[in-house]
Amino acid sequence: MKLHNNTIRGVHTALQAIFEEGQYADKVIERTLKSNPKWGAKDRSFIAETTYEMVRWWRLIKHLSPSSNYWDLFGTYWIMQGNALPDWEEFERLHPEKIKGKYEAITDPGLLESIPEWLQKLGSKELGEKWEPEIHALNEEAEVVLRVNTLKTTRERLKNRLAEDGINTYIVKGYPDALILEERQNVFRHPAFKEGLFEVQDASSQLVAAALAVEPGMRVIDACAGAGGKSLHLAALMENKGKVISMDVEEWKLQQAKLRARRNGVSIFEPKVIEGTKTIKRLKESADRLLLDVPCSGLGVLRRNPDTKWKLSLESIEKVQQTQQEILQTYPSMLKKGGQLVYATCSILPSENELQVKKFLESEAGKEFELIEDKKVLAQESGFDGFYIAVLRKK
Numbered sequence: 001m002k003l004h005n006n007t008i009r010g011v012h013t014a015l016q017a018i019f020e021e022g023q024y025a026d027k028v029i030e031r032t033l034k035s036n037p038k039w040g041a042k043d044r045s046f047i048a049e050t051t052y053e054m055v056r057w058w059r060l061i062k063h064l065s066p067s068s069n070y071w072d073l074f075g076t077y078w079i080m081q082g083n084a085l086p087d088w089e090e091f092e093r094l095h096p097e098k099i100k101g102k103y104e105a106i107t108d109p110g111l112l113e114s115i116p117e118w119l120q121k122l123g124s125k126e127l128g129e130k131w132e133p134e135i136h137a138l139n140e141e142a143e144v145v146l147r148v149n150t151l152k153t154t155r156e157r158l159k160n161r162l163a164e165d166g167i168n169t170y171i172v173k174g175y176p177d178a179l180i181l182e183e184r185q186n187v188f189r190h191p192a193f194k195e196g197l198f199e200v201q202d203a204s205s206q207l208v209a210a211a212l213a214v215e216p217g218m219r220v221i222d223a224c225a226g227a228g229g230k231s232l233h234l235a236a237l238m239e240n241k242g243k244v245i246s247m248d249v250e251e252w253k254l255q256q257a258k259l260r261a262r263r264n265g266v267s268i269f270e271p272k273v274i275e276g277t278k279t280i281k282r283l284k285e286s287a288d289r290l291l292l293d294v295p296c297s298g299l300g301v302l303r304r305n306p307d308t309k310w311k312l313s314l315e316s317i318e319k320v321q322q323t324q325q326e327i328l329q330t331y332p333s334m335l336k337k338g339g340q341l342v343y344a345t346c347s348i349l350p351s352e353n354e355l356q357v358k359k360f361l362e363s364e365a366g367k368e369f370e371l372i373e374d375k376k377v378l379a380q381e382s383g384f385d386g387f388y389i390a391v392l393r394k395k
């Protein structure tokens with residue numbers, strides 16, 4: 001592949017915003033591409049992919065690079081990918097054999113997988129021998145997975161429609177609404193997206209709403225709804241009959257969910273901002289089903305958000321664990337007797353997952369509940385994101 005000075009500079013600007021200003025990688029890339037409308041499709045995908053991959057391998061790149069000069073860092077990354085560098089003076093300090101020698105001398109698995117030291121320690125402590133294959137799987141580039149909006153189309157019809165435009169997809173057993181892109185591309189520009197025929201949602205994430213066993217006509221609360229990914233899926237599974245009350249502490253996220261609901265043809269969506277415990281108390285024993293898709297470390301979705309590992313810390317994980325337990329202690333009061341709840345995270349750490357559920361079940365508030373089943377979805381086994389899904393019943 002031919003390198004262009006201006007696109008390499010585009011990646012540099014994006015990396016500065018991510019590492020020096022602490023901005024989120026996906027937002028930075030979106031903005032960088034938007035502010036350079038003249039770049040062609042190839043340049044755009046080069047910038048997006050290179051930025052993500054350099055963020056993912058940042059610790060390793062810095063270790064192998066002869067200096068922290070940006071051209072050295074980029075050149076090191078380029079060599080690591082197995083590419084030859086052009087004969088530019090910017091790259092004259094780089095020697096592939098030196099980089100290869102330095103790489104082969106590494107013995108620290110955390111450095112080889114390019115994760116922070118504290119995370120290597122935490123992951124090994126929590127997951128034991130499953131940690132290294134897991135972090136390896138989480139360093140792979142994620143596939144693009146669509147969730148077919150069954151309120152508007154079928155998987156077969158959408159598959160054919162996309163194929164007509166050269167977007168080939170395949171299906172995987174066990175994920176009834178998923179279509180996986182054979183080749184990574186921007187599907188948000190496709191008319192079928194604008195018509196609300198699909199959403200982009202990882203296959204593991206699609207297991208969450210399905211685990212809640214909703215039925216048409218039910219009253220369902222999605223208590224940490226965010227921008228509504230799972231609320232939309234729930235509404236589709238309920239055939240747009242009943243009610244989905246989508247709650248969150250962030251009003252702007254619910255505004256986004258509202259727009260998405262409109263595009264998806266969902267009419268049973270009701271946003272509700274959580275203003276405090278009063279909001280929860282008012283909904284006491286009102287729901288047939290309750291989804292707690294709680295805030296988490298996001299360690300299961302590192303393939304998609306590699307910058308997460310540089311933003312997290314032990315303290316931030318402890319803080320989010322407190323929120324998870326607080327939510328577990330208070331929100332299940334919204335569930336009717338005999339109703340079911342799903343506690344889900346996009347984390348692979350037992351301390352955010354089964355240990356949180358255990359703590360809840362052993363507490364006073366958890367006495368009325370029983371665990372029906374739980375699923376620990378690891379990226380190394382599923383090939384998709386890491387998730388945890390526990391189904392509980394209120395006795």
Ligand SMILES: C[S@@+](CC[C@H](N)C(=O)[O-])C[C@H]1O[C@@H](n2cnc3c(N)ncnc32)[C@H](O)[C@@H]1O
Pocket residue numbers: 223224225226227228229230231247248249250253274293294295296323327
């Ligand atoms: C994992 S995200 C939810 C993703 C969303 N369900 C989806 O499918 O797109 C967790 C959400 O919990 C929200 N949140 C954080 N603290 C909360 C709290 N105390 N109560 C309810 N929601 C909270 C965050 O704003 C965030 O949107």
